[in-house]
Amino acid sequence: MALFRGFIEFARGLGFQVGLFLQVIARFPHIPKRRAFISSQLYGAGNKVLHVVLLVSFVMGMVLSLQTGLVLADYGQQDKVGIVVAVTMAREMGPFTTAIILAATVGSALAAELGTMAVSEELSALEVISVDKVSFLVMPRVLAMILMAPVLTIFADTMGIVGGGFVAQSQLGVGSQLYYDSALESLQGLGGLLAVPKDVYGGLMKSMVFGAVISIISCAEGLRARGGALGVGNATRTAVRDSIIAIIIVNYFITWFLYQK
Amino acid sequence: MNVCKAFGSKVVLSGLTLDVKRGETLVLMGPSGTGKSVTLRHVIGLLRQDSGDVWVEGHDMSLIKPLELFELRKRMGYLFQEGALINWMSVADNVALPLMENSSLSRSEMEDRVREKLKLVHLDGVWDEMPGEISGGMKKRVGLARALITEPELILYDEPNAGLDPEISQSINELIREVADTLKITSMVITHMVSCVRTVADRVVLLEGGKVIVDAPPQEFLNHEHPRLRRFLGKDPD
Numbered sequence A: 001m002a003l004f005r006g007f008i009e010f011a012r013g014l015g016f017q018v019g020l021f022l023q024v025i026a027r028f029p030h031i032p033k034r035r036a037f038i039s040s041q042l043y044g045a046g047n048k049v050l051h052v053v054l055l056v057s058f059v060m061g062m063v064l065s066l067q068t069g070l071v072l073a074d075y076g077q078q079d080k081v082g083i084v085v086a087v088t089m090a091r092e093m094g095p096f097t098t099a100i101i102l103a104a105t106v107g108s109a110l111a112a113e114l115g116t117m118a119v120s121e122e123l124s125a126l127e128v129i130s131v132d133k134v135s136f137l138v139m140p141r142v143l144a145m146i147l148m149a150p151v152l153t154i155f156a157d158t159m160g161i162v163g164g165g166f167v168a169q170s171q172l173g174v175g176s177q178l179y180y181d182s183a184l185e186s187l188q189g190l191g192g193l194l195a196v197p198k199d200v201y202g203g204l205m206k207s208m209v210f211g212a213v214i215s216i217i218s219c220a221e222g223l224r225a226r227g228g229a230l231g232v233g234n235a236t237r238t239a240v241r242d243s244i245i246a247i248i249i250v251n252y253f254i255t256w257f258l259y260q261k
Numbered sequence B: 001m002n003v004c005k006a007f008g009s010k011v012v013l014s015g016l017t018l019d020v021k022r023g024e025t026l027v028l029m030g031p032s033g034t035g036k037s038v039t040l041r042h043v044i045g046l047l048r049q050d051s052g053d054v055w056v057e058g059h060d061m062s063l064i065k066p067l068e069l070f071e072l073r074k075r076m077g078y079l080f081q082e083g084a085l086i087n088w089m090s091v092a093d094n095v096a097l098p099l100m101e102n103s104s105l106s107r108s109e110m111e112d113r114v115r116e117k118l119k120l121v122h123l124d125g126v127w128d129e130m131p132g133e134i135s136g137g138m139k140k141r142v143g144l145a146r147a148l149i150t151e152p153e154l155i156l157y158d159e160p161n162a163g164l165d166p167e168i169s170q171s172i173n174e175l176i177r178e179v180a181d182t183l184k185i186t187s188m189v190i191t192h193m194v195s196c197v198r199t200v201a202d203r204v205v206l207l208e209g210g211k212v213i214v215d216a217p218p219q220e221f222l223n224h225e226h227p228r229l230r231r232f233l234g235k236d237p238d
């Protein structure tokens, strides 16, 4: 019974999120009017998490390099570690790590901000002065996130490859020349939709979708918050949890779409 | 209007019947938690009644289309009990917000208007401060300036003078009176203060148990013999 109720609640939430997403798209013509606010949101989203992304992806690259390097070494193939790290970072770990960090930091902050507005009558106030909430609050935040996620992902990819190179040299005895040459070479493969390296644009496309998913879920939870500080806490928790679940599920489908044979 | 409203099993308004004529200032009094704020929220369409109907300016609020509601609200002002300022915008931006969103005034015209309204509520020096940095009474007055900025035809005040010192409170009362008289505005005012009743009211009602118990002009109201009202006002209203 509880499970059943959980699903109903989930479906209702999903419906609200999809509706919100469509409304956000309908508000894209308001972008010029909101540009100042969008850029301040962009700055906020980027500036506050860049150092986290750099640190985490650097260490991710190190771990990746070490784990795969040791297995490859068993087969005398440690020279290929650069390829593995570069492809894995660009395709998966870069966008994914960035998305998780964004969900936990910017996403939770969005839910808390809008949630606080919802429980303190600020949203009602906007309603009575005929301010369009989606255009005023949601669209700029969603757009900022969609633009910011791929930029951060580029940093994450780069740092991951650098971190991997560091371990390759110090622990696996793979020279940095060889490492970087093979890493860069492996990312050259063109194909699919665009005439740029597929692994790179695939990863960036992923990260834009993740950015949209996180911001929509977080804003939706914030707007739906009810009942004081407790409600804001609930909204924030749900936003982060659902964002992470959604990222993992959506990730599979984009990967399938991009790399299906 | 004639409304019933319950939140879940909790009945707040049960057959409240009230009408306000154009240009009239109606004061609502009643014990805390009787549904005064809920009543005002119905008038501006933030809440929908369970049964009965609410008519504002010829619109049935339960059937009104979103666009009509949007237009109607441009002609209405609402002062929230807690001010309800947008906490990440400065005082000036908060007051200017209705103009920024829905008018084509230039930047300097807006600033003039904002300055004028802030002066009306005795907040001349306040401009760049954030809502978190000002006192509760100041927030209330900024909220009042925001409600007045579009020069609406119908203003709903939820406790405009609660939490203010007597001097400012009295001048806010006079401001409400003045705005009502000079612009021929229709107002509904919730208050707990007899001084406010004396200054602003054309008519006063006492709400309790989701109904109107007393409905009278201010002088008559203050001297009314209804036992519940006598108890509510205390033995000797100031």
Ligand SMILES: Nc1ncnc2c1ncn2[C@@H]1O[C@H](COP(=O)(O)OP(=O)(O)OP(=O)(O)O)[C@@H](O)[C@H]1O
Residues within 6 Å of the ligand: B007, B012, B030, B031, B032, B033, B034, B035, B036, B037, B038, B039, B081
């Ligand atoms: N959103 C809501 N959900 C559930 N109950 C509510 C809600 N809003 C108001 N109520 C209930 O309705 C009743 C009336 O609330 P209201 O805010 O109108 O009181 P009030 O007359 O304005 O009191 P006060 O003078 O203290 O402001 C209260 O008992 C309150 O618990």
Ligand SMILES: [Mg+2]
Residues within 6 Å of the ligand: B036, B037, B038, B081, B158
């Ligand atoms: Mg109230």
